Amino acid sequence: MFYKWPLLKTLREYDRSQAVRDLLAACLVCLLLVPQALAYAQLAGLPAVVGMYASILPLVVYALIGASPGVALSFGPVAVLALMTAAALAPIAVAGSAAYSAAAVGLTLLVGVLLLLMGLLRLGFVANFLSHPVISGFVSGAAVLIAVSQLRYILGVSADGLTLPQVLPALYAQLPAVHRPTLLLGGASLVLLVLLRNLSVLGVPTAWALRVKQLSALLVMLLAMALGALLQLEAYGVKVVGQVPVGLPTLGLPNMELGLLRELLPAALLIALVGFVESISIAQSLAMRKRQLISPDLELLGQGAANVASAFSGGMPVAASFSRSAVARQSNMATPLVGIFAAGLMLAAVLGLAPVLRHLPQAVLAASILVAVIGLVDVSTLRHTWRYSKAEGGAQLATFFGVLLQGVEAGIMLGVCLSLLLFLWRTSRPHMAVVGQVPGSQHFRNIQRYDTVQSPSVLSLRVDESLYFPNARYLEARIGELIAVSPEVRHLVLICSGVNQIDASALDALEAIAEQLKSAEVQLHLSEVKGPVMDRLQRSDFLERFGGQVFLSQYQALCTLDPESVLRALES
Amino acid sequence: MFYKWPLLKTLREYDRSQAVRDLLAACLVCLLLVPQALAYAQLAGLPAVVGMYASILPLVVYALIGASPGVALSFGPVAVLALMTAAALAPIAVAGSAAYSAAAVGLTLLVGVLLLLMGLLRLGFVANFLSHPVISGFVSGAAVLIAVSQLRYILGVSADGLTLPQVLPALYAQLPAVHRPTLLLGGASLVLLVLLRNLSVLGVPTAWALRVKQLSALLVMLLAMALGALLQLEAYGVKVVGQVPVGLPTLGLPNMELGLLRELLPAALLIALVGFVESISIAQSLAMRKRQLISPDLELLGQGAANVASAFSGGMPVAASFSRSAVARQSNMATPLVGIFAAGLMLAAVLGLAPVLRHLPQAVLAASILVAVIGLVDVSTLRHTWRYSKAEGGAQLATFFGVLLQGVEAGIMLGVCLSLLLFLWRTSRPHMAVVGQVPGSQHFRNIQRYDTVQSPSVLSLRVDESLYFPNARYLEARIGELIAVSPEVRHLVLICSGVNQIDASALDALEAIAEQLKSAEVQLHLSEVKGPVMDRLQRSDFLERFGGQVFLSQYQALCTLDPESVLRALES
Incomplete structure (x- = not known):
């Protein structure tokens, strides 16, 4: 499909009322984005202001190239990507050093270039290999890891590490060194945040409670900055954000x-994929509600360019954020241009906040991260998955614990591999059913589920899976078993209604089966072969050589091979 | 299924005529096995007599545990496994050293233990992940590599290496150092072997020509041993097998x-899998012809125990050999006890040959290997695969060249990964067809292939693939596209006749699709859902929540949702 430059279409229909709508949506975005940008930069081990930088130019670039207003509304630094950034950079440089910042820029650039390449080469489907259980287990694990990693800021100690087995003992060892003023401040922020986010429980009307909840992080941070500036908290040993470069x-x-x-390449690839999955999910869910089309490749280009722009402004990897996508759903009349307004507001915020930003205590940032990410721990999806399929629930749990114990990259790789193995395992042992004719009808059903009439000389086997190499030998073995216990059978009909492809190995197996059946005086036939499968079979000489017939329907097969049995079934 | 100890059944029916048949078959086996055992040991970098040792105890053990007469007839050292052994041991020790022999025993032991474990844990299906094109590409590549690796013995130079880029330049550099007496001997053996194997071309009756062909390697070796003993070829600088321990x-x-x-573990795993694939193929093809059952797990146990036995007698990895399976097909009345007769004959051969074996020139062994393996290069399968599917042909070629350029292990891993990726790629972009009613019938067919009647308000989409995470988002996108261009549609029916499973990600996608379609005023329905899929769906609350109906057939769906359109189609 061909997509025109989406901005053109937006601009042609743009008027003052749309501009007002976009501006209002942008204000809402920024109220959430400012505190998150500051906090997630700290989470990534970068100066807080880097998060702000990453929320200006990338938003403009996405607005110019990308197409989804939902993504434009929730674009910027993301908690999970910030954690992945920290994990990728930890082995390379010390957080806070110039080398670390340079490596962060390199990582962001790589993420951008990879997304651009995936867009140009139309490789967006690669992101589909992150299954829902794996993403959910990964996000939950990352959230716990993020929360634990922020405890050191609230306790005022230093305890590095990227997995629970690294962080927890370090924290435990540092407990005697807790900095009490910091803990007081961090604890108070936590309490205040929890309070402000749950006003509805205290009887405040829902609409107001929701508004305060969305503003809570910003309110607490502004309060902390004012307090920090007034009381000169640094003097008490409380760690603050520190000197911020004024201006752009x-x-x-x-x-x-x-x-x-x-x-950095492997980490960049994972960050690109995870960021893209978050963004495309938001874009797709919004588009279908409005019967609009989205182009994954265009999204890739927009996000790739935005990450390159983030790298050029000294930033960090950016994507659309699940936690800010609620805003997107509230402002569903916005256009992608909302990003340009939001960028302007963020620019004003950088300039306006710079003088007071240095007084912001790190413990308050940590408290806001903690409160935000705990909501990402997703137990209900796990319960849901587990009930539907123990194996997939197991993969989700494995991903969760993999992230906690081995780190984000190892965890997600484990999850992807387990999911693929699970699918291959399932397809390698396909469900097969011997079917018989339902009395008085032309239908054929599993003889173990239904009362049916079976022909003594014709064995009808339905294969509920594509035939390919992992199950080719299984089919051979299964047919061998069936034939060994049915000495009277003279015809075997393979019902292919569930066979969506037959690969070369399976074709070889079918040829071998046909030939071996002949030695056992049984003729192989096929029925209900699908169009695309038939097209491919005609490229080989199997159809001429196997000696049997291809029937359009199983009823037709039995009418030809054993009409007496058909009559018996119809009459009974 | 429960299998009794197969030997019991054999012994209960055993009589003198069967014993004679088994003895004759064993004689035939040994005539082929003696020269191959000597040659493949050399190929593995081991003393020639090790190949003989590996053909005694393992055969007895397989006869006692294994069940397939086909495997019993072709068991012993195998060319491809010998090459894999050489590749596994090369980085560990110098060929010919005591450490090398010890490592070979360790490798064989590991192969045996792995096979036993796979048998006990019922993991035989793992071998199915070696697809036919990959095995064929692998065997062809290995054959070329084996042939090239033997050239140094025929030229009488030393040129080590396990890949073409290693061996060819080394051979080229050594060309000036060619040992002329060795080359003469090796060349003469090659000519004689080719001649003896193609007597039918010279007008000799086919039956005789075939017998001579089977004996050719043994004849040439016996001749060379006699010549070596008479002329004392060692004195001329011709390398011979050398001192052989007399006795057992x-x-x-x-x-x-x-x-x-x-x-050694990764190499052992690959050797175990490749060996098992060869053996199980032979066992399965013979069993089906005779309407017999085989148990892959029992085969694993038999072969595992045989390899452990081979390790204990200082041997090398063993399996059933494709190149000796022709004998198996000739002697299709044999029982597994044939292995015990063959072992006895091999024991006699070891004792009888030991005095003269040391005079056997390595160049003659190399010539017999060269002639044997060239027949394993399998161009016709490649042509066959390529015509059926360019992608699978590509995977086969990649395996072939991977083996030649990067070695056996890298090549086979490349092939397996490519095959799996290919399958995942195909299933990730499933074939979907919008279907319409065939006029005058109750059948529904692809509107692009057939002339059909479509309902304006009901969109019927047939999905020809299981729904799982790599294609879940694709389905969402495809439905989004269809809905965006069909503003009149009010019902979407997903025809699930080709859907063999729905995983948790796809279920989430279906829920999201149903919900988003509702926002667009379209109701989702399902039709022709298979039993096992329906069972699983009932474990979730999807069926209650999605708001649509599940129809047994697509005809029933349209009769309910748009009866007018059905009537129109029936009447037209």
Whole structure:
């Protein structure tokens, strides 16, 4: 399908009332985005202001290229990507150093270039290999990991580490060194945040409670900044965000070694995929509600360019955020141009906040992260998956614990591999049913589920799976078993209604089966072969060589091979 | 299924005429096995007599546990496994050293233990992941590699290496150092072997020509041994097999380090799988012809125990050999006890040949390997696969060249990964067809292939693939596209006749689709859902929540949702 430049269409229909709607939506976005941008930068191990930088130029670039208003509304730094960034950079440099910031820029650039490449090569489908249980287990595990990693800021101690087995003992060892003023501040922020987010429980009208909830992080941070500036909290040993460069980010890239980029490549690929999955889910769910089309490839290009822009403004990886997508659903009349308004507001915020930002205590940022990510721990999906399929629930749990115990990258790789193995395992042992004719009808059903009439000389076997190499030998074995216990059978009809493809191995197996059946004086036939499968079979000489017939329906097969049995079934 | 100890059944029916048949078959086996055992041991970098040792005890053990006479007839050292053994041991020790022999025993032991474990845990299906094109590409590549690796013995030079880029330049560099007497001997053996194998072309009656062909390797070797003993070829600098321990192998294991075994584990796993695939194919093809059952797990146990036995007698990995399975087909009345007769004959051969074996020139062994393996290069399967599916042909070619350029292990891993990716790629973009009613019938067919009547308000979409995570989003996108261009549609019926499973991700996608369609004022329905899929759906609350109906047939669906359109189609 061909998509025109989406901005053109937007601009042609743009008027003042739409501009007002977009501006209002942008205000709402920024109220959420400012505190998250600051906090997620800290989570990634970067100066807080980097999160703000990553919320200006990338938003403009996405607005110019991307097509989904939902993505435009929730674009910016994301908690999970921030954690993945920290995990990717930890082995390379010390958080806070210039080398660390340079590596972060390199990582962001790689993420952008990979997304652009995936868009140009139309490789967006790769993201589909992250199954829902794996994503859910991954996000839950990452959320717990993020929450635990922020405890050190609230306790005022240093305890590095990227997995629970690293962080927990370090925290435990540091407990005697807890900095009490920091803990007081962090604890108070936590209490205040929980309070402000749950006003409805205290009887405040829902509409007001919701508004306060959305503003809670910003309110607490502004309060903390004012407090920090008034009381000079640094003097008490409370760690603060510290000196912030006044004004705009300088555009450009630091020097980067090729070796470093190569080292960051696997992490960048995972960040690109996870970011894209979040964004495309939001884009797709909004588009279908409005009967609109989306182009995954265009989304890839828009997000790729936005990440490149983030790299050039000294930022961090960006994507659409699930936690801000609620805003997107509230402002469903917005256009992608909302990103440009939001970028303008973020720019004003950077300039306006810069003088007071340095007084913001890290413990308050940590408290806001903690409260935000705990909501990402998703037990209901796990329960849901588990009830539907124990195996998939197991994969989800494995991903969750993999993330906690081995880190984000290992966890997600484990989940993807388990999901694929599970699918291959299931398709390698396909469901097969011997079917018989339902009395008085032309229908054929599983003889173990229904009362049917079976022909003594014709064995009808329905295969409920595509035939391909992992199950080719299984089919051979199963037919061998059936034939061994049915000495009277002279015809075997394979019903292919559930066979969506037959690969070369399965074709070889069918040829071998046909030939071996002949030695046992049984003729193989096929029925209900699908169009695309038949097209492919005609490219081989199987149809001429196997000696049997291909019937359009199983009824027709039995009418030809054993009409007496058909009559018996129709009359009974 | 429960299998009794197969030997019991054999023994109960055993009589003198069967014993004679088994003895004759065993004689035929040994005539082929003696030269191959000697040659493949050399190929594996081991003393030639090790191949003989590996053809005694393992055959007895397989006869006692295994069930397939076909496997019993073709059991022993195998060319491809010998090459894999050489590849696995090359990085660990120098061929010919005591450490090398000890490592070979360790590898064989691991292969045996892995096969036993796979049998006990019923993991035989793992072997199915080696698809036919991959096996064919692998065997062809290995055959070329084996042939090239033997050239150095015929040229009388030393040129080590396990891939073409290693061996070819080394051979080229050594060309000036060619040992002329060796080349003369090797060349003469090659010519004689080719001649003896193609007597039918020269007008000799087919039956005689076939007998001579089967004996050719043994004849040439006996001739060479006599010549070597008479002329004392060692004195001319011709490399010979050398001192052979007279008598039986001593039973026992050398000391082995755990670290070494861990290092050998991946190679052992591949050898176990490849060996098992060869054996099970032979067993299965013979069993079906005779309407007999085989138990893959029992085969695994038999072959595992045989490899352990091979390790204890200082041998090398063993399996059933494709190249000797022709004998199996000739002697299709044999019982597994044939292995015990063959072992006895091999024992006699070891004792009888030991005095002269040391005079056998390595160049003659190399010539017999070369002639044997060239027949394994399988171009016709490649042509066959390529015509059926370019992608699978590509995977086969990639395996072939992977083996040649990167070695046996890398090649086979490449092939397996490509095959799996290919299947996942295909299933991730399933074939979907919008269907309409065939005029005057109750059948529904693809509107692009057939002239059909479509209801304006009901969209019927047939999905020709299981729904699972790699294609869940694709389904969502495809339905989004269809709905965006069909503003009049009020019902969407998903025809699930080709849907063999629905995983948790796809279920989530269906729920999201149903909900989003509702926002667009379209109701989702399902039709022709299979029993096992329906069972699983009933474990979730999807069926209550999606708001649509599940129809037994598509005809029933349209009769309910748009009876007018059905009437129109029936009357037209």
